Amino acid sequence: MLSLRERVDADIATVMSWIPDERALYLFTGPRLVWPLTVDQLAAMTVTSEISAWVMVDDESLVIGHFDLTLADDTARIGRVIVDPAERGRGYGGALVSLAVERARSLGARRVALNVIADNAPAIATYEQAGFRQLPGGDRPDVRSMALTL
Numbered sequence: 001m002l003s004l005r006e007r008v009d010a011d012i013a014t015v016m017s018w019i020p021d022e023r024a025l026y027l028f029t030g031p032r033l034v035w036p037l038t039v040d041q042l043a044a045m046t047v048t049s050e051i052s053a054w055v056m057v058d059d060e061s062l063v064i065g066h067f068d069l070t071l072a073d074d075t076a077r078i079g080r081v082i083v084d085p086a087e088r089g090r091g092y093g094g095a096l097v098s099l100a101v102e103r104a105r106s107l108g109a110r111r112v113a114l115n116v117i118a119d120n121a122p123a124i125a126t127y128e129q130a131g132f133r134q135l136p137g138g139d140r141p142d143v144r145s146m147a148l149t150l
């Protein structure tokens, strides 16, 4: 059984170990963070009260995935989605996004939005599978904006 708990500082090293290079960092978070990733960079993203960071754990408390949520008005923005590379392709990404959507709903969101790098096929497939649809427009061809109405 998979569940969520709030990320604690000790989880950051685990998440960082899943990001082996600059390309992986770019897929994880776009251009916001710079390679080499540091604990401080990742921790500093969650200092505001609007953003909360979460890990998905299995029934042995092993950390399998991570995301954060930023709430603004009725929209929750999902970011920093990642699954342990050793566990990918087994349905955990879909489970993670479902749990993130449920968490957004429980925080009061009526809509969930996200940005994804346009050539990140696994991520786009995961979001589409969860019901997210591409938003029209956008000024950056390398970024796809997607949303789900709750």
Ligand SMILES: CC(C)(COP(=O)(O)OP(=O)(O)OC[C@H]1O[C@@H](n2cnc3c(N)ncnc32)[C@H](O)[C@@H]1OP(=O)(O)O)[C@@H](O)C(=O)NCCC(=O)NCCS
Residues within 6 Å of the ligand: 027, 028, 029, 080, 081, 082, 083, 084, 087, 088, 089, 090, 091, 092, 093, 094, 095, 115, 116, 117, 120, 121, 122, 123, 124, 125, 126, 129
């Ligand atoms: C995106 C990510 C979270 C998906 O996790 P996952 O555990 O592999 O996903 P799942 O096994 O649940 O697969 C979900 C869907 O993606 C599809 N998928 C998985 N790997 C894929 C691949 N390499 N290419 C195309 N589609 C893929 C699956 O087929 C599945 O769709 P389906 O149910 O229609 O078959 C994972 O690849 C990851 O951590 N990537 C690196 C970080 C990243 O890119 N984050 C996104 C930030 S926006």
